[in-house]
Amino acid sequence: MGYDVEITRNPLFSRKPGPKITLDEWFDVIRRDPELKFFISADAADYGVDTALWTAHPNGEESASALWCFDGQIVAKYPDEPLIRKMVMLAARLDADVVGDNGEYYELDEGGALVSGEIETVPAFKEQQNLIRLGSILYGGGSAKCDVFLTRIQEASYDSTNKIVPTAFAMKLNYYSWYLGFITAINENRTKDGASLIQFGNAAERRARDIDFLIAYSEKHPDQTFYHAVCALVRHYKDNPAS
Incomplete structure (x- = not known):
């Protein structure tokens, strides 16, 4: 449990509804982004690889930079502002939205600052x-x-x-x-x-x-x-x- 923020195309929450994000899509994003690297856990042989670390995180701690693919969404647990900003950038490549557990969405304004809004204000039909x-x-x-x-x-x-x-x-x-x-x-x-x-x-x-x-x-x-x-x-x- 805990507070999650997700990159998602879930039509119930995203302004950009679409199919679930696949591992192939996620791996392609990781390979193309020099700031991301695959995280190979000790259980990788049994459970595979689905996690990336954002190596350019300001505090440099792995626990604060992990992103993983689960059930068609890219998830971060208790992400801080720098990681959420990075997630917004990644979401743009996946044609998806960044949404929190409380229904709020995140995006960057024209100046690159992180802003959020309530899901009710999302301009969906x-x-x-x-x-x-x-x-x-x-x-x-x-x-x-x-x-x-x-x-x-x-x-x-x-x-x-x-x-x-x-x-x-x-x-x-x-x-x-x-x-x-x-x-x-x-x-x-x-x-x-x-x-x-x-x-x-x-x-x-x-x-x-x-x-x-x-x-x-x-x-x-x-x-x-x-x-x-x-x-x-x-x-x-x-x-x-x-x-």
Whole structure:
């Protein structure tokens, strides 16, 4: 435990939502930065290497300069201001944000000074801001990768006591229900904020069109989560209200 600051693209917290940061991306950053070096621990043979030390840290202590990759994020524990400044610079190379445990984000101003702000002031689209304020965590179908969604909706059938039910159709409805729950949450917050609600026309016709969109997005971005596909669909209707 302890206070962590993370370089992240987690769409629930970052202004630059995207896939998790991979070890390959992290290793590439380390290799290209002369101020970073790999830290090889005594357990490296069993657990691998995921940590770098910032050798240019003003106090020169290893414990104050460690950065490691965990679950798609670059983490520092109890970082001081110099290390957070360095993290902001690294985040720019990864197209990510630097976010603290309390939801604050960090960046550099025009003069290079470290500044921070509350997550509510992050200029993300309104639906994402509302979910962040609720402290939402991603569960269910939205947390699955798009390639998992595509696999699960492949044509197949299973025996029922009453009839043969196509699992592809059932899984499409399952994932679409997650999308509808997402829209419901957005509308709930819009009701509180007095904003216009997301409306549906012909439900069956729109459902088929929406599922086609989600499939097309997933085929193009198989490594992203289904949540990203849903957000893309919301943005599509936001940008094309007549569609």
